[in-house]
Amino acid sequence: MANELQKVFTRSPLLGTDTHSLCPGCGEPTAIRVLMENVEEMEERENAICVLGIGCYTAFASLMEVDCQQAMHGRAPAQATGVKRVLPDRLVFTLQGDGDMVTEGIQEIIHAAARGEKITAICLNNATFGETGGHMTATSVVGQKSKSTLDGRDPDVHGHPIRLPEMLRDLDGVAYVARGTVHTPVGAKKTKKLLRAALETQRRGLGFSLVEILTMCPTGWFVPTADGPRFQEENILPVFGVGELKRPAEL
Amino acid sequence: MAKSIGTVDILVDSCKGCELCIPVCPPKVLVMSKAVNAIGFRYPELRDGCTGCELCAEICPDYCFEVFRGRAAEAGEVSA
Amino acid sequence: MTNPTRAFLEGGHALAEAAIQAGCRFYCGYPMTPSTEVLEYMARRMPEVGGVCVNVEAELEGINMVWGATGAGVRSMIASTTNGMALMQESLSEMVVGRIPAVIVNMGRGQGDYFMCTRGGGHGSNRCIVLAPWTAQEAVGTAYRAFYLAEKWRHPVMIFGDFILSHTSETVTFGAPADATGPLPEKDWATDGARGRAPRLLTSLGMKIPEAPDGTPLPDGQTRTDVTAPMRMAVRRHEAIAAEEVRVESEGLDDAELVVTAFGVPARFARYAAKLAREDGMKIGFVRPYTLVPFPEGRFREVAARGVPIAVFENNAGQMVQDVRLAVEGRTPVHFIGGISMDSSGFGVGPEIDALHILQRLREVYAARSAA
Ligand SMILES: Cc1ncc(C[n+]2csc(CCOP(=O)(O)OP(=O)(O)O)c2C)c(N)n1
Ligand code: SF4
Ligand code: SF4
Ligand code: SF4
Ligand SMILES: [Mg+2]
Numbered sequence: 004m005a006n007e008l009q010k011v012f013t014r015s016p017l018l019g020t021d022t023h024s025l026c027p028g029c030g031e032p033t034a035i036r037v038l039m040e041n042v043e044e045m046e047e048r049e050n051a052i053c054v055l056g057i058g059c060y061t062a063f064a065s066l067m068e069v070d071c072q073q074a075m076h077g078r079a080p081a082q083a084t085g086v087k088r089v090l091p092d093r094l095v096f097t098l099q100g101d102g103d104m105v106t107e108g109i110q111e112i113i114h115a116a117a118r119g120e121k122i123t124a125i126c127l128n129n130a131t132f133g134e135t136g137g138h139m140t141a142t143s144v145v146g147q148k149s150k151s152t153l154d155g156r157d158p159d160v161h162g163h164p165i166r167l168p169e170m171l172r173d174l175d176g177v178a179y180v181a182r183g184t185v186h187t188p189v190g191a192k193k194t195k196k197l198l199r200a201a202l203e204t205q206r207r208g209l210g211f212s213l214v215e216i217l218t219m220c221p222t223g224w225f226v227p228t229a230d231g232p233r234f235q236e237e238n239i240l241p242v243f244g245v246g247e248l249k250r251p252a253e254l
Numbered sequence: 255m256a257k258s259i260g261t262v263d264i265l266v267d268s269c270k271g272c273e274l275c276i277p278v279c280p281p282k283v284l285v286m287s288k289a290v291n292a293i294g295f296r297y298p299e300l301r302d303g304c305t306g307c308e309l310c311a312e313i314c315p316d317y318c319f320e321v322f323r324g325r326a327a328e329a330g331e332v333s334a
Numbered sequence: 335m336t337n338p339t340r341a342f343l344e345g346g347h348a349l350a351e352a353a354i355q356a357g358c359r360f361y362c363g364y365p366m367t368p369s370t371e372v373l374e375y376m377a378r379r380m381p382e383v384g385g386v387c388v389n390v391e392a393e394l395e396g397i398n399m400v401w402g403a404t405g406a407g408v409r410s411m412i413a414s415t416t417n418g419m420a421l422m423q424e425s426l427s428e429m430v431v432g433r434i435p436a437v438i439v440n441m442g443r444g445q446g447d448y449f450m451c452t453r454g455g456g457h458g459s460n461r462c463i464v465l466a467p468w469t470a471q472e473a474v475g476t477a478y479r480a481f482y483l484a485e486k487w488r489h490p491v492m493i494f495g496d497f498i499l500s501h502t503s504e505t506v507t508f509g510a511p512a513d514a515t516g517p518l519p520e521k522d523w524a525t526d527g528a529r530g531r532a533p534r535l536l537t538s539l540g541m542k543i544p545e546a547p548d549g550t551p552l553p554d555g556q557t558r559t560d561v562t563a564p565m566r567m568a569v570r571r572h573e574a575i576a577a578e579e580v581r582v583e584s585e586g587l588d589d590a591e592l593v594v595t596a597f598g599v600p601a602r603f604a605r606y607a608a609k610l611a612r613e614d615g616m617k618i619g620f621v622r623p624y625t626l627v628p629f630p631e632g633r634f635r636e637v638a639a640r641g642v643p644i645a646v647f648e649n650n651a652g653q654m655v656q657d658v659r660l661a662v663e664g665r666t667p668v669h670f671i672g673g674i675s676m677d678s679s680g681f682g683v684g685p686e687i688d689a690l691h692i693l694q695r696l697r698e699v700y701a702a703r704s705a706a
Contacts, residue, residue, distance in 0.1 A: 008261060012311040012321035025315065027295070028272035032315040049529045054402065065541045065559065070525035072405045073432070073537040075425050078398040081390075085402025085410070086525070088386045089360050093527050111398075114391040188278050188312030221272075228272035 015040045017048060019066040028228025030218025031060045031127050033185040035067070035098070037195035038125065041202055042069060047094045054083040054095070056103035059134045060127055063098070077108025080115035083122045094205060096123040101142040102132040105167050109141070112167065116211045119176025123201045124213040126167065129220035130239055137223035141165045144242045148225065164242055168215050172248045178210030180248040184217040186235040190245070197247065200254060209251045217243055256325035260306020263320040264298060271295030275310040275319070284310060335382055340507045345470040346371035346413075346441060346500035349493070350379065352477035353411050353437070355508050359385035360403035360410035362396040364418055367681045368500035369441035372413035393418035397425040397438070404436040405536045407524030409481050413439035416447055420455065426490065427456030431564045432538030433523070435484035437477075438462065439493045441500040443681050444674060445598060448653035451494045452626050460568060462492040463575060464626040466597040470504035472624075475511040482514035487575055488523070494626060496649065497681045498599040540564050575628055582630035583622045586612070590619030592700050593637050596647040597623050597654060600672075600687055604647045607692035614693075616700050626654070631661035638662035645699045647692055648672040649684075667703075671695035 014020075017039040025032055042051050051069040055061050057076040064071045074082040079097040087095040097104075104112050104126045112124060131149060132138040138151040142164045146155040156164075168180045179201050183194030194216055201212035217239055219231035226234050269291055275298055276284050284298040291297050297318075298310075306323025337355055341348070350372045353361070361380055363373035373389065380387035386403075390396040396412045403410040414422065419440045429436060440447055454460040463483055467473040473495060480491040525536050535542050542557040543564070552558065586608070587593065596604035601622045611618040621637070621644075623630045637644060643666050646655040652670040659668045671692065675684030685691065 008259070008306070008322035008324040010320060011260075011306060011323045012308045012319065014317045014320075018317065022268050022316065027270035027315070028274055029315050032317070033313065036317065050527045052406070052525055052527055061539070062541075064535050064537060065557070068528075068533050070528050070533050071535045071537075072402060072525050073535070073539055073541075074398060074401070075428055078394070078401075078425065081395040081398035082402035082405070084388070084395075085360065085362075085399035085404075086406045088388065088399070089403045089406050089408040089410075090526055110392060111395055114395065188309040191312045228274065229276075231272075231274070 015043050017043045017068045019068055021066055023066055024062050025059055026222045028219060028221040028231050029059070030129060030185050030220065030231070033191050034127050034194065034216040034218050035060065035063050037185070037191055038198050039067060041195060041199045042094070045202060045206070050092070051094045051096070052086050052090070054079045054086065054097045056097065056099035056108070058100035058103050058127070060098055060100060077103050078111055079103070080108065080111040080120070080122070080124055084115055084118070084120045087120060087122050091121070094202060096125055096202070098125050099127070100133070101126060101128040101130060102140045105165050106141040109167070113171065116171045116177050116213065117174045119210045121205050121208055121210065123205045125198070126213070126215040127218045128215050128243065129218045129223060130164070131220050131223035133220045133223040137225060144238055147238065149223070166243060168213060168248050171213060176211050177213070177249060178251045179204040179212035179254070182215045182217065182243060182245050182248065184235065184240065184245050186217065186219050186232045200247070200250065203254060204251055207253060209253055217245070256327065258305045258307070258323060259326045260304045260321060260323040262300055262304060262310065262322070264300065265318045266297045267292045268316045269295055269297035269318045270316050271297060272315065274313045274315070278309045278313050280307060280309065281305060338508060340505065342503055342505045343470065344371055344501055344503050345473050345495065347375045348470045348504070348506045349439065349473040349477050350375035352474040352508055354379055354383055354385070356478040356481045356510065357409045358411045358437070358481065359383070359408050360400065361385065361412070362388040362390045362399050363413050364390050364393050364396055366415040366418050368443070368497040369413040369415040369418070369439065371500055372439060372441070393421040397422035400436045401425060401429055401434050404434050405525050407521045407526045411437040411439065413441060415441050416443045419447060419450060423450070423456030426462065427454050427458050427460045428538045429490045430454065430460035430462060431458065431568050432536065433488045434490055435488050436490050437480045437484055437493065438490060439495070441495045441497065443497060444649040444676050445496060445600065446650040446653070446674065447494065448626070448648065448650060451492055452629070452657070458565065461572060461627045462490045463487070463579065464492045464494055466494045466624060466626050467499065468597070468599050468601050468622065470499070470502065471506045473499060474506045474508060475514070478510040479514040482518070483579065485518045487571060488519070489571060489575065494598065496598055498683060498687070538564060579625060580628050580630045580632070581624040582633045583624060584633060585620045587619040587621070587637065589617050590642055591617045592643055592645060592696065592703055593619040593621055594645045594647060594696060595621040595623070595658060597626060600647060600649050603687055603689050604692055606689040607696055610689060610693050611696050611700070616696065618696060618700070629657050629661065634658055634661040638666040641666055643667040643669065643699065643703050645669045645671045645696060649675050649687060669699045671699060
């Protein structure tokens, strides 16, 4: 005879109840799930303001059960700065992609970090412009095929991928930087902890925090959905190492 | 130690058939259906032996899983 | 410093003080003459009133900070100049669609930004409300009115001045003009944290639209996604604003045989030239659009209906003249008598910003009228 079974996992109420329109096998919904689970567990639902950039994740604005602002492509860190400066006691975070944050909006994120804005910037890095159908971004890896790098990214022609967290780490305004991955269940759990630390950094007013989350984009990588995790391990993870890059002593 | 036992509710009509949940299930009790759901995708079906480990729920991009867990009673133990 | 009620200030400083007294609590800017003065004033004054002033790293960033702060429910303003305004255009266009009631000041180098300010500069069919004060005192009133109109319509408002407005000191009295007081709609859109209420989404992309394409509310709190819906809603708003908010000043139209029109500070020179012309026996009337958007088309149509020609003076290569021509639809001749006139630095007064120069141009047009 078994004891009563307890419900141990259910969809966070902060993710609403509707289905979303992102592709099969996309990593972004998982990253957003662990983010919103944190907001819920930190009891910040009524305090949270999310500023979304432009990419596939933007569609989540209509699911997320917290206040949201949508920004122009690349501009979310500036917009979040405006929010946080006038409402310093709120939990303000951005939700952006690699195309949005690293390609179109790198100036915005660098300055927000350097100013030490007490916001949390979240980059869903799938090394591609997913929304436009799979084009090279500033984080596409060498050799990666896309609709604008047909024979693969060639450093001589297309340059090298940018590791933004590593770039920002040395700025004095930056308190917490980490990179996670959600291509495995364990990765998702660890990423949740990284996001928690970043949000906690903000909550304690310690400075700017950023988490880059490696997400799968089978559509923009042109692989079957079930091959997403393998593609990520073979191509993305060797270039983008996961873990904490900077952590405030106070945490 | 009592063995972990569990089950999952699968929201079949939210499933997009990506198959990410299939390899992550340690006891391999999820198998893809032959039939398709309302939006045309094959979906996972649960066989006996779920441990309630939540790994399927951790990987599913479409929030299709609700997970339930408990412990199998030891021999001789009387369930409440 | 307590709030001054009367002061002798440069126009840029006067406008900044008025914005603060109107409740502006977030300001950001990037230095560029002649809007730098607003930033300098705000950097000193904002902390005194518990507000925020950010010296931004680019105008592009600045406009989006203002978007965020306004979206959080706080009165916010940015001032810039010409090139800086050009950098803001994507966001400005989208703030019309997304209904972000921010105040944007363009202290231009001359008036060459008329097209950029009135056409929305950026993408889409979007226009901000555009106000063009001609004195420091009017700039003060305009600051209050800009915030008032922005929140009344939930629509961005632009104030378009120039280096003469910004740099000329005049005595000003603070206080909201009568047409900029009164109850405003509750900010039931502000994203300031969903405290005891349902979450809100501030977007320009037509997510969570609560109405059907014909404008009727959807049943049971349902919503839909339609990227074009907010664009169409903006068009309806433009029409309503045009019907209600036109402000224009005119003089001597009853017997006028020629009308001179100008906006902003150059209009002071044009008005004086018209006065001198009357002393010379020329019957010249004067029209000054204060709202550039909505444009006072009706006033020009009235002039055209009487067959009176119009001379347009502006400190650019001829931009507002196009709106005047569109308004009169060929019913009367429209002459351009302005031109680009700055000193060699690009932000000082040039030789054609001069009543006697304008008088001479008016004489030519007036004589041509008799000849015709
Ligand atoms: C200024 C501007 N340029 C281009 C686009 C088109 N665009 C929309 S989404 C997108 C890609 C977004 O990439 P990313 O942020 O990596 O998000 P993903 O779709 O990969 O999730 C682009 C280029 C835009 N909306 N605005
Ligand atoms: S294109 Fe890529 S990022 Fe966008 S929804 Fe599809 S899988 Fe996700
Ligand atoms: S909870 Fe664990 S054991 Fe059960 S189906 Fe999911 S992955 Fe398999
Ligand atoms: S991971 Fe989710 S969406 Fe993908 S097949 Fe399994 S249940 Fe369906
Ligand atoms: Mg991307």
